[in-house]
Amino acid sequence: MEKTLVVKNLALAFHQERRPVTILAGVEFEISSGETLALVGESGSGKTLTALSIVKLLPPQARLETGEVRLNGQSLTSLSEREMENIRGRQVGLVFQEPSAYLNPVFTIGNQIEEAIKSSLSRKEKKERVAQMLAEVGLDEKHYWHYPHQLSGGMQQRALIAMALINHPSLLIADEPTTSLDVTTAVQIISLIKTLIKKHHLALLFISHDIALAHYFADRMAVMYAGRLVEIGPTRTVFNSPRHPYTESLIACLPEKYKPGEKIRAIPGTVPDFANLPSGCPFHPRCHRRMERCFREEPEMFPVASALVRCFLYGNSVATEPGN
Amino acid sequence: METLWQLNQVTKVYQLQDPFGRTVRVEALASINLTGHRGQTLGLVGESGSGKSTLGKVLLRLVPPTSGQIFFRGTDLTGLSETRLRLWRKNFQIVFQDPYRSLNPRLTAGDLLMEGIPGSYRERVVRARDLLLKVGLSREDFYRLPHQFSGGQRQRLAIARALGPGPELLVCDEPTSNLDLSIQAQILNLFLELKQDYALTYLFISHNLKVVEFLADRIAVMYRGHLVEVGPTALIMKKACHPYSRALVASARYQPTRMFARPVRAGCCYASFCPRGQSQCYQQQPPLQEIAPDHQVACFLPEGNAS
DSSP, X not given: OOOSEEEEEEEEEEOOSSSOEEEEEEEEEEEOTTOEEEEEOOTTSSHHHHHHHHHTOOOTTEEEEEEXXXXXXXXXXTOOHHHHHHHBTTTEEEEOSOGGGGSOTTSOHHHHHHHTOOSOOOHHHHXXXXXXXXXXXXXXXXXXXXXXXXXXXXXXXXHHHHHHHTTOOSEEEEEXXXXXXXXXXXXXXXXXXXXXXXXXXXEEEEEESOHHHHHHHOSEEEEEETTEEEEEEEHHHHHHSOOSHHHHHHHHTOGGGSXXXXXXXXXXXXXXXXXXXXXXXXXXXXOTTOOGGGGTOOOOOEEETTEEEOSGGGSOOGGGSTTO | OOEEEEEEEEEEEEEEEOTTSOEEEEEEEEEEEEEEETTOEEEEEOOTTSSHHHHHHHXXXXXXXXXXXXXXXXXXXXXXXXXXXXXXXXXXXEEOSOHHHHSOTTSOHHHHHHHTOOSOHHHHHHHHXXXXXXXXXXXXXXXXXXXXXXXXXXXXXXHHHHHTTOOSEEEEEXXXXXXXXXXXXXXXXXXXXXXXXXXXXXXXXXXXXXXXXXXXXXXXXXETTEEEEEEEHHHHHHHOOSHHHHHHHHHHTTOOOOOOOOOOOSSOTTTTTOTTOOGGGGTSOOOOEXXXXXXEEOOSSOOSOOO
16 A cells, blocks of 8 residues: 655755755655654754655745655645645645744634635535534634634644644644643643544654654654754664664753763764765764765665664675775 | 852732733742752743743842842842942853843954953953863854854853853853754753853753753742742652642653643632642642752642652
């Protein structure tokens, strides 16, 4: 059976000023229905642009160089903007970070959720559908008549989840859906999304900078660095026995892994700028296990156990053989 | 343990105007009693809008309290004039969340640092150079402007600037919340190092309980302007007694807590969400009481038995 979402060899570049700047290179993953894939990385690693490439909501200077996106067997790459409008909302639901930014302050919540319905239903049927959706996301019936400012951040996010799911999409993309919320609320929203995924057999692409949250939440995890996937595999494998030095170091940066008074094993340096990426493997300047060839060549994905890892430690170790 | 600073019955009330011109009273701090021990890190946690930052600013007299007293090394700061207060300011400094907005964009790193350092020009240059290296920046950074630094480097600069006058107390208001995990780790390590090297006392304000757990000796939990629980870090993380602290600890471990929402106008600050409310809770705010040595809770029905 075909997966819900298949992303193949995605490459994206920004065309501005003099030369194009490569942002994404060789991004590949799949999500089947009912499965959650967490896309994890620090800011500026290309997580959000990956999501936006899937639904083709890219900024004007961005251009897809290569790659294919297939949703339920249909290729989205060649679709026109008109056709994409039918995909967004209908087949793909989107939830973003700052809920208040996506709600119109002068319309009621019910009104806005209703507006998102794409199929032709009677007025009464639409109302019923909205009421049903409100209940599913844990909002009260009375919130139908409320304006966005009358709802807390958590409730606004619930309303947006209702809006994203109202057309029964097969894929939900949630880009940092809890980042602007308080911790207690964030955990409630996460468990709500989890319940809804199970119930509706949705495929979920969950984008987060929080690798600990992704570990708790996702079935599979993909770690991004400088526009590349560096490791992808089942969450438990990736989190408990990380293979790529970046994944390993990132997990070691979690303060909860240390006893009081212990120092964190921090990654030196900063995330590189896309305009001047280091040669070879983009992580090599910060890597504690770099080899000579990492300066020159960029590794591909090598299979290790049930994961794929973009690192020369795990394959193709020609350079270490003498005379080759 | 020696007391460095103390808040005694401190309240802060903001009088705001709503869009219709009516005055609204917002109690940002409600009769806060809190003590900071010399050489220790006190972590202050709570959700946004709980009054954490206000507490930090009131402690440094950046914002005057509505009532109550602030003691620093036994001296009441509340009665001091601005001029007298200025002499005290070198003893307590603050690091903010967003270093870009707290550093003058037109001054070089060197100038920014030298502003806060007392002494002759030569002394100030030397000390500014030392501080740059101390916080992990390089000599060349002396002549760079804030926008030429990355977020993490800018936060290092803000920390160096706070250290310039040689403070004993450093209030850190969400200093790592804007930073990526790998940079946060570097900055947390820096805080550990500086604490040792300069024998600093921290008030570390954050919404991130995991960061606070890592750094703090004691944790104070705030909810809607009230301190609801204060105690040693290990105790709060394992055996918190206030239902809100428990919810916070559970959330840090990604366990959702059931939230009740009933409209309650009077009584305990947490009564509308508390799963255990009884009649008393809807009538008055429970006072912060010592239920075990060095463990205070503001709850009529504290959960578990801490002692």
